Amino acid sequence: MKTRHKRIALIAGGLTVLGIATALVLNAFQSNLVFFFTPTQVMAGEAPQERVFRIGGIVQAGSVRRDGLTVLFAVTDNAKTIPVSYTGILPDLFSEDKGVVAQGKLKPDGLFQAREVLAKHDENYMPPEAQHALDEASKNTGTGKS
Numbered sequence: 001m002k003t004r005h006k007r008i009a010l011i012a013g014g015l016t017v018l019g020i021a022t023a024l025v026l027n028a029f030q031s032n033l034v035f036f037f038t039p040t041q042v043m044a045g046e047a048p049q050e051r052v053f054r055i056g057g058i059v060q061a062g063s064v065r066r067d068g069l070t071v072l073f074a075v076t077d078n079a080k081t082i083p084v085s086y087t088g089i090l091p092d093l094f095s096e097d098k099g100v101v102a103q104g105k106l107k108p109d110g111l112f113q114a115r116e117v118l119a120k121h122d123e124n125y126m127p128p129e130a131q132h133a134l135d136e137a138s139k140n141t142g143t144g145k146s
Contacts, residue, residue, distance in 0.1 A: 036101070038133035039080040040140075047106060055082060055112055056101040057134065064096055075100060075112070079137035086114040093119040 001009075036054045037047045047053055055075055063074035063083075070087045073096075084102050094100065094117065104114035 036129050038077045038137065039075055039082040040077055040133070040137050042082055042106065042112075043080045049106060049108075052103060052105055052115070054101050054103045055084070056099070056129065057082075059094070059096050059098055059100050061096045075102065077134050077137040079140060082112050083110065084112045084114050084117075086117050088117075090117055091119040095119075 035048070036056060039055065039057055041047060042055060047055075057075040057077040060074040060076045060081055063072075065072045069089070070085065071090060072083065072085050074081045074083050076082075084104075086102065086104075098119060101118045102112065102114035103116040103118075104112055106112050
């Protein structure tokens with residue numbers, strides 16, 4: 001084999017390995033990507049049906065019910081409300097009328113089955129996406145603070 005042919009084969013092999021590595025990294029990134037949605041977006045059908053995503057908003061007052069380790073509660077953005085079911089130990093800061101982000105899947109019956117629940121860490125903090133969504137929902141329903 002000539003030196004020129006060896007060089008071309010080496011470059012082609014290197015490009016093939018680089019292409020496979022890129023495809024594997026992008027596939028791993030795609031499968032671990034989790035999107036954030038508000039209850040209004042979920043009710044509008046913008047959330048994926050068969051994929052894990054996050055839903056954020058406020059825990060609706062009077063909606064928390066406990067049955068052993070299973071907790072049922074509702075997440076609202078002051079416009080729409082989504083029922084959530086979570087089995088496990090909730091964060092210490094989880095309470096009604098406080099911000100929450102839950103990660104899981106939406107069941108066909110409209111119940112959001114959470115795998116993980118995150119509560120905001122103090123009275124002043126809320127994820128920017130959740131705060132923006134709440135502000136938009138309040139503005140659209142006319143209940144916003146001005």
